[in-house]
Amino acid sequence: MSDKRWYIASILVSYRVKNGKQEIYPVYENFTLFYAKNRKKAWKKAIKYGKWYANIDDKLKIDGNPAYTKYEGIRKVIEIIDDEFDLKIPLDGLEISYSYMELSSEEAIQNLAKGRRVTVEYIDMDES
Secondary structure, three states: OOOOOOEEEEEEEEEOOOOOOOOOOOEEEEEEEEEEHHHHHHHHHHHHHHHHOOOOOOEEEEEEEEEEEEEEEEEEEOOOOOOOOOOOOOOOOOEEEEEEEEOOOHHHHHHHHHOOOOOEEOOHHHHH
């Protein structure tokens, strides 16, 4: 039996214009699975993955302006307790969900990434 466990990490990334000011900062909270020996190692894997993820889209635009994805941090890492199912599927690094929100400042993004209280506007993404 493996001594590793599944964890879900809340990885925050924001979208930033390359030049000029922004009034709205689009932020995604990506919930991503990691397989690790403990929470600390899962956290480290999540950081590495989050930084990699932020660098994969170089053609991003916000309102027609060139933009980029910025890694903001890990909000939390939670162990998945598997009492009912035997979770042995190789899903390491698979994003299983996300949240989209808008914040009014870079300070608010930093506070959210540190787990501090902030006001956010969650946007439900209509799939129709």
